[in-house]
Amino acid sequence: MANNSIDLIQVRRDLHKIPELALEEFETQAYLKSLITSLDCPFLTIKEVPEVPTAMLVRLAGSQPSKTIGYRTDIDGLPVEEATGLAWSSTHPGKMHACGHDIHMTVAMGILAYFANHQPKDNLVFIFQPAEEAKAGGKQIYDAGALTGDFAPDEIYALHDQPAMPAGQLGSRFGTLLAGTTEIKLTITGVSGHAAYPHQAKDALVAAAAFVTQVQTVVSRNVSPIHGGVVTLGSMHAGIADNVIPGEAQILGTIRAFTQTDLEMMQNRVRAVAEGVGLTYGVEIDLVLHQGGYYPVENNPEITTAFIDFMNDNPAIDFVDVEPSMAGEDFGYLLSKFPGTMFWLGVGDPTHSLHNAGMNPNEDALQPGVDAMTAYLEWRMDPQAQGKGTAS
CATH class of the missing domain: 3.40.630.10 (Zn peptidases)
Known part of the structure; x- marks a missing residue:
């Protein structure tokens, strides 16, 4: 002892x-x-x-x-x-x-x-x-x-x-x-409007929902099954009322992987998904991915x-x-x-x-x-x- x-x-x-x-x-x-x-x-x-x-x-x-x-x-x-x-x-x-x-x-x-x-x-x-x-x-x-x-x-x-x-x-x-980590902070900016006139708005909530769905393929279709990775979105906020199309949505989440190579690849795929959502829904995308010192x-x-x-x-x-x-x-x-x-x-x-x-x-x-x-x-x-x- x-x-x-x-x-x-x-x-x-x-x-x-x-x-x-x-x-x-x-x-x-x-x-x-x-x-x-x-x-x-x-x-x-x-x-x-x-x-x-x-x-x-x-x-x-x-x-x-x-x-x-x-x-x-x-x-x-x-x-x-x-x-x-x-x-x-x-x-x-x-x-x-x-x-x-x-x-x-x-x-x-x-x-x-x-x-x-x-x-x-x-x-x-x-x-x-x-x-x-x-x-x-x-x-x-x-x-x-x-x-x-x-x-x-x-x-x-x-x-x-x-x-x-x-x-x-x-x-x-x-x-x-232990894994390396990257913080996700995404702001989607569209055009708010009346729920009865969706054609006059650019719905940030719908765009956010598309992002949430599409990033689920980052791991399942890009990371080797024997390597492992995680993209978890833990927070999404959009809208203030049932009859108002929201003009802004915010999403927070995390990317995690066991190697720096996989982590950087996943970061690039999340960026690509966000950019694609912006083009598809005609909204502005402000994506911040922050890794800092949190390496594997x-x-x-x-x-x-x-x-x-x-x-x-x-x-x-x-x-x-x-x-x-x-x-x-x-x-x-x-x-x-x-x-x-x-x-x-x-x-x-x-x-x-x-x-x-x-x-x-x-x-x-x-x-x-x-x-x-x-x-x-x-x-x-x-x-x-x-x-x-x-x-x-």
Whole structure:
């Protein structure tokens, strides 16, 4: 068991009480910084990012470094009113760590605290990243040039909690773990008119209905059946009365795919459908497709082989192979820049999904998550141990 100088459960509960939305995580950052400085580690350096003021990077200098290993955790919450009834529920109305980023941060702090007390052989860089749920904080940190020089990782890791898996179980896979995503925002502008005189109007609602129907073929007739993809339209608004032909309609949705190539192809097909609807119905089309930093989370083959082999061979770790998920995560952008691996950590709440107001992760997952990653990172930093196989 890792010898941590922090109380994992207390840290998790403290963080759970103070969820903050994207790029507003100042209280969270201050709390984390207070924990990190309390470690009083002589080989630890904190770096802030002026362009992304709630971000924080922490570097632990290695004793005999041959590379720099990155570990990223996201720190933002969601605009969800908590309904767990826990004594450590959110103290911020309308905000909750409903995606488990409090779990993510706590595991990261446990790993950091361990290596602050046991100097790593290689350099370690911990990335406390804001704005995962919105505004692509990972891309913002990268674009700001923060992950350069001494803070540039040669490889990078991250976890995401998974309520459907038993507490403390880990899972990952070769290839894509989580999908890349693109937001759809479509505004259709026609000409409003009286319901009795449709020939004098250009019906935006009918055009919107045609778009909704036609985009259903983007996946079924363009994406390979063995690849997978999603086009989901979650919002459509048009009209104000039963006897008025609406002159405007708005549609919101999402495109998701397991590869960037498929995602870009699907974006092009959605554009083509929208343009065709505009020509067919004589309406104006304003289509915005926004991907930002939400790339597919594509695990690096070589690093993932080492990661999975270690986890499978270590009898103290409960590890399983998992299927890919259509959920999105902006860690995919960092994986497009640095080779690495993302994995699931089971938190044992099968009755509540991620983003659910009642999600209540089992805190028994915290120590196994810390122990598995500290053991893996120590092994990863020791070429002789890797040459002999996985240590038990």
